[in-house]
Amino acid sequence: MLMLAATAVVFFALAILLVTYLIKNRNSSVIGWLANLALIALLALLVQLFVMFDQKYYALVIAVALFVTGLGVVLGLLLSFIFLFVNAFIVWRREGYSLSSSLTLIAGIGVVLVDILIFFNPIQTPLPIQTFIISFLTMIILYVLLTVWTTLSSMLIYQLYLPRNNKDFIIVLGAGLVDGHKVGRLLGSRINRGIAFYNHQIHKANKHAKLIFSGGQGSDEKIPEGVAMQQYAWEHGARKADTLVEDQSVNTSQNMQFSKQLISKVSNDSQPKVVFVTSNYHTLRAGILARKAGLDAFGIGAKTPFYYLPNAVIREYLALAVMHKKFHLVMLGLILVSSIALGILAWVSSR
Secondary structure, eight states: OHHHHHHHHHHHHHHHHHHHHHHHOOSSTHHHHHHHHHHHHHHHHHHHHHHHTTOHHHHHHHHHHHHHHHHHHHHHHHHHHHHHHHHHHHHHHHHOSOSGGGHHHHHHHHHHHHHHHHHHOOOOSOHHHHHHHHHHHHHHHHHHHHHHHHHHHHHHHHTOOOOOSOOSEEEEEOOOEETTTEEOHHHHHHHHHHHHHHHHHHHHHOOOOEEEEEOOOOTTOSSOHHHHHHHHHHHTTOOGGGEEEEOOOOSHHHHHHHHHHHHHHHOOOSSOOEEEEEEGGGHHHHHHHHHHTTOOEEEEEEOOOGGGHHHHHHHHHHHHHHHTHHHHHHHHHHHHHHHHHHHHHHHHHHO
16 A cells, blocks of 8 residues: 555656646656656556556556567567668658768668677677676667657657747747758748748737747858748748848757847847747757747747658757767766676676
């Protein structure tokens, strides 16, 4: 009974904390960790309740479902290189060859190497060294899988946001221009999503927000992205009087910083209500950067073609990993120390 009560307390505490984060501070990758921990606590609570009320059949069903799900995940991971290689080929055909379009290929090669390590154990060295290497690689793989899963969870949960129809500003984040001056499909979807919310708010609340198109001019672009975006928006129904351009930013962090400065210049409200629009896979990281820039805004995501998502998600994962590099370096250090300790234990036991 005590264990049941403790599990219930943990679950409700995690659930309340998760809801609080989603309402007050969803611009954080913590939401994925909280959601997964809350799910684990909920499953543990259900199993204990079923056992307590002598409903062992349902507890068994949950256990079997978890086992089957886990088995499916493991098999999916082991065979994921097939999907990754196929996706890389599709992306190359549609987007051309580049490092950013080859991330699924690199990930697929990584999966193949892991499969070789698991099934063929090619590391033939003295036991202590082998123990160290196997332990280190195993913990690294598990850590990467854990962080990938929580990052994906955070990205998905972030999408559960329905902004109120009270926004003063809608910031649309830029992306590269096609041929240096044209709005492509990816950027067009962001602008269309921003215009859709702009029109929805007018329809529901009769409130005209200002659309801020944020994007500077890259070295291979003929005009600033913000200018091209504004022209596209005019052609797709946005009122000219309701559009503004921020044309100095060259990355997402600057999108947020410079848009905030522009809002401060044109707004009479000390606390204007702001929402930003970007691609769905990008909302989490953009939100974190908005928080760091001191911009009180959550994001809504535009749809992304499915074939492009794997590359985009991998890129976002890597960018978020770099953003939290100190934490990951500490974890890497702990993994290294643990692996060395296991290697030493293997050496001592073999003497």
